Amino acid sequence: MKSATENLLKIEDLHASVAGKKILNGLTLSVARGEVHAIMGPNGSGKSTLASVLAGRPGYEVTAGSVTFQGRDLLALPPEERARAGLFLGFQYPVEIPGVNNVYLLKAALNAARKEHGLPEVDAFEFLQLVRGKMALMRMEDSFLSRGVNEGFSGGEKKRNEILQMLVLEPALAILDETDSGLDIDALKVVAAGVNSLRSPERACVLVTHYQRLLEYVVPDFVHVLVRGRIVKSGDRTLALELEQRGYDWVSGEAA
Amino acid sequence: MSTTLTSRIAADYALSAPAAGQRRAAALAALTAQGLPTSRDENWKYANLRSLERLRFVPAAAGAPADAALLPAPVPGFTRYVFLDGRFAPGLSAAPAGPFSTLAGAPEVAGPDPGGRGADERFALLNEAFATDGGHIRLTAAAAPARLEVVFLARTEAEQGTSYPRLEITLAAGARLELIERHVSAADAGSFVTSALDITLGKDAALTHYRLQSLSATSVLFDTLSATLGPAAHYRLHAISTGGQSAHSTQVLRLAGEGAHLSMAVAALGDAQQVQGSFALVEHVAPRARTEQLFRGIAAGRSRIAFNGKIVVAAGAPGTDSQQSLRGLLAGAGAEIDVRPQLEIYTDDVRCSHGASAGKLDDNMLFYLLSRGLERTEALRLLKWAFLADAFARIEVPELRRQIEENLAAALKDRALKELL
Numbered sequence: 001m002k003s004a005t006e007n008l009l010k011i012e013d014l015h016a017s018v019a020g021k022k023i024l025n026g027l028t029l030s031v032a033r034g035e036v037h038a039i040m041g042p043n044g045s046g047k048s049t050l051a052s053v054l055a056g057r058p059g060y061e062v063t064a065g066s067v068t069f070q071g072r073d074l075l076a077l078p079p080e081e082r083a084r085a086g087l088f089l090g091f092q093y094p095v096e097i098p099g100v101n102n103v104y105l106l107k108a109a110l111n112a113a114r115k116e117h118g119l120p121e122v123d124a125f126e127f128l129q130l131v132r133g134k135m136a137l138m139r140m141e142d143s144f145l146s147r148g149v150n151e152g153f154s155g156g157e158k159k160r161n162e163i164l165q166m167l168v169l170e171p172a173l174a175i176l177d178e179t180d181s182g183l184d185i186d187a188l189k190v191v192a193a194g195v196n197s198l199r200s201p202e203r204a205c206v207l208v209t210h211y212q213r214l215l216e217y218v219v220p221d222f223v224h225v226l227v228r229g230r231i232v233k234s235g236d237r238t239l240a241l242e243l244e245q246r247g248y249d250w251v252s253g254e255a256a
Numbered sequence: 257m258s259t260t261l262t263s264r265i266a267a268d269y270a271l272s273a274p275a276a277g278q279r280r281a282a283a284l285a286a287l288t289a290q291g292l293p294t295s296r297d298e299n300w301k302y303a304n305l306r307s308l309e310r311l312r313f314v315p316a317a318a319g320a321p322a323d324a325a326l327l328p329a330p331v332p333g334f335t336r337y338v339f340l341d342g343r344f345a346p347g348l349s350a351a352p353a354g355p356f357s358t359l360a361g362a363p364e365v366a367g368p369d370p371g372g373r374g375a376d377e378r379f380a381l382l383n384e385a386f387a388t389d390g391g392h393i394r395l396t397a398a399a400a401p402a403r404l405e406v407v408f409l410a411r412t413e414a415e416q417g418t419s420y421p422r423l424e425i426t427l428a429a430g431a432r433l434e435l436i437e438r439h440v441s442a443a444d445a446g447s448f449v450t451s452a453l454d455i456t457l458g459k460d461a462a463l464t465h466y467r468l469q470s471l472s473a474t475s476v477l478f479d480t481l482s483a484t485l486g487p488a489a490h491y492r493l494h495a496i497s498t499g500g501q502s503a504h505s506t507q508v509l510r511l512a513g514e515g516a517h518l519s520m521a522v523a524a525l526g527d528a529q530q531v532q533g534s535f536a537l538v539e540h541v542a543p544r545a546r547t548e549q550l551f552r553g554i555a556a557g558r559s560r561i562a563f564n565g566k567i568v569v570a571a572g573a574p575g576t577d578s579q580q581s582l583r584g585l586l587a588g589a590g591a592e593i594d595v596r597p598q599l600e601i602y603t604d605d606v607r608c609s610h611g612a613s614a615g616k617l618d619d620n621m622l623f624y625l626l627s628r629g630l631e632r633t634e635a636l637r638l639l640k641w642a643f644l645a646d647a648f649a650r651i652e653v654p655e656l657r658r659q660i661e662e663n664l665a666a667a668l669k670d671r672a673l674k675e676l677l
Contacts, residue, residue, distance in 0.1 A: 056626075079627050084629045089627050091624065091627075094624070095620045095624040100625075100641070104638075112628070113629055116629075
C-alpha cells in the first residue's frame with residue numbers, strides 16, 4: 001500500500017495551447033491522496049483546459065512541462081489508459097449518446113477498470129446491486145439505466161449521471177469540471193453528497209469551479225486561483241470565501 | 257441498354273419460356289421497350305450494372321433439395337415458407353395453406369400490369385418475364401392476423417442462371433400481416449438474384465415487413481419492391497441489408513388512399529468492395545397521408561453505400577406529412593457514402609422535413625467513451641451500433657430482434673475496424 005501523503009498527481013510547469021492559442025502558461029500543482037483541491041478562476045483562465053489536458057482530450061497540445069500520475073507519465077497515455085489508471089473526468093457538458101444505454105456503459109467502464117487490476121468481469125447480479133445502491137444515493141430512478149447515455153437528460157440529470165459513473169468506478173483521482181454549473185440547490189446537495197461519499201485517505205478530488213457555492217458542501221483542503229493559465233494564489237477554504245466577496249479582479253490585480 | 261444485352265435477354269427468354277403466357281410476354285416487351293438502366297442513370301449510379309454483361313438470364317434450374325441447415329434459425333410464431341433459387345421448396349416449408357399459396361408455374365395470375373411499371377421498376381419486369389414460381393399471400397377482410405416468414409435461398413452460381421424470387425401480397429380491408437422476408441445464400445455461392453415484391457394494402461390494412469438481406473459476398477442482387485397503400489393503411493418496413501457484392505434495391509411506394517401511413521427504416525452495412533444502393537420513391541397522391549423515412553448506412557473498407565430517397569407530393573395530396581432522416585457513416589479510408597433526400601411538392605399545406613448527413617463518428621462521443629476507460633475498438637463499435645440503433649430499435653419480435661442484433665454485432669466485429677479519426 002502506498003503512503004497516503006504520496007503525491008498522486010504532480011503537474012510541473014505545464015504549458016498547453018488549443019488551436020495555436022496558449023491557454024496554460026506554466027501551471028504547477030501537486031495533489032496528494034486524501035486531498036480535495038478546488039481550482040477557481042475567472043472565465044477563460046484555463047480551468048477547463050486543465051481538466052481536458054489531464055483527461056487527454058484531442059485538440060489540446062502540451063508544449064512544455066510534465067504531469068505525473070501515480071508515478072507514471074500521464075501525458076504519454078491515451079485517454080482510455082488514463083481512465084483505467086484511475087483518473088476520472090466529470091464533464092462540464094456530458095455527451096449524449098443515443099443508442100448506447102447507461103447500464104451498458106457503466107458495466108463496460110467498470111469491467112475495463114477491473115481488467116486493469118487483474119479482476120474478472122463483474123457478476124451481473126452484484127453489478128446491479130452496486131449500481132442501484134449508488135443510484136439511490138444520487139436520487140436517480142431505475143429507468144435511467146435503460147435510457148441512452150445522457151439522452152434527453154436535463155442539465156441536473158446529466159451532472160448526477162457523471163457522479164454516478166464516478167461512484168461506480170471509484171477513481172483514485174476525480175477531476176470534476178464545473179459539475180456545479182446549472183444545478184439548483186437540491187441537485188447541488190445531491191451531487192455534493194455523492195462526491196463526499198467517495199472521500200477517503202486513498203482518493204483525491206480536484207473541483208474545477210467558477211463559484212464557491214459547491215465548496216460549502218464539499219469542503220476543500222486547498223483552494224487555488226487560476227489566472228491566465230497559471231496558479232496565482234493558493235490557500236485554504238477561506239480563500240474561496242474571500243474570492244466570493246472581493247471578486248477575481250482582486251487576485252488578477254495582484255498577479256498583474 | 258445495349259442492343260447486345262436486349263438481344264441476350266430475348267434469346268434467354270426464348271430458351272426458357274417457350275410456353276410463357278401473355279403477362280410474361282408483356283413484361284418482356286415492356287422491358288425491351290424501356291431497356292435496362294445504365295450507370296449514367298442517376299438512380300442507378302451505384303449499381304453494378306456491368307455485372308449484367310456476364311450473366312445468364314435463364315432461371316436457375318431446379319436442383320436437388322437444399323439442406324435445412326442452410327436456413328437461419330426459425331422465429332417462433334411465424335410460419336415458414338422457403339424458396340430455392342426462386343422455386344418453392346416444399347421439403348423446407350410448411351404446407352401452403354390459409355393466406356399462403358405458390359404461383360407454381362403460373363405467375364400470370366396477379367400483380368400489376370407490366371405496361372404500367374415505371375422506369376424505376378425495370379428489374380421487376382425482368383423478374384416478371386422470367387420467374388416461373390413465387391409466393392402469393394392474400395388476406396381477406398375477415399382473415400385472422402397472420403405471421404409468415406418467406407426465405408429466399410440462392411444457391412445457383414450466376415453463370416448457371418438467375419434466381420428470381422417473387423412475392424405478391426394483397427391485404428384486404430382491415431387485414432393484418434407480419435412478414436419476415438429473408439434473402440440468404442447457400443454457403444458462398446455467387447448468385448445473380450433479381451427479386452420482385454408487389455404489395456397492395458386495402459383500407460385500414462396493416463403490414464409490418466422485415467426484410468433481411470444477407471446474401472454471400474459474391475452475389476449480385478437487383479431488387480424491386482412496389483407497394484400501394486389504400487386509405488388509412490399502415491405499412492411498416494424494416495429493411496436490413498448486409499450482404500452481396502452488389503445489392504441494389506428499388507422501392508416504389510405509393511400512398512394512394514387518404515390517411516395512409518408509411519414508416520420505413522433501412523439499414524445498410526458495407527465492407528471491402530461491396531456496393532449497397534437504394535432508391536426509394538415515395539409518392540403521395542392522396543390527402544393527409546404520412547411518411548417517416550429513416551436510413552442509416554455504414555461504409556467500411558472500400559465499400560460504397562448510397563440511399564436516394566425521393567418523396568413526391570402530388571397536387572391532390574394536401575395535408576401530407578413527411579419526415580426523412582438519412583445518415584451515412586464513413587468507416588473506411590476508401591469508402592464512399594451518398595445519401596440524398598429529394599422532395600418534389602406540387603401542393604400547399606404540407607409538412608415535409610428532411611435531414612441528411614454523411615460523415616465520421618462524433619469526436620465528442622468517442623472521447624466520452626474513452627474517458628470512461630473503454631478500449632478504442634470497443635468504443636468505435638459501440639458508436640457504430642448506436643448509429644444504427646434507430647433503424648432497428650422498433651422491431652417488436654424479440655427473437656427476430658435478437659437475430660438481427662447478433663448479425664449486426666457480428667458484422668461490425670468481424671469487419672476491419674479502421675481508425676476513424
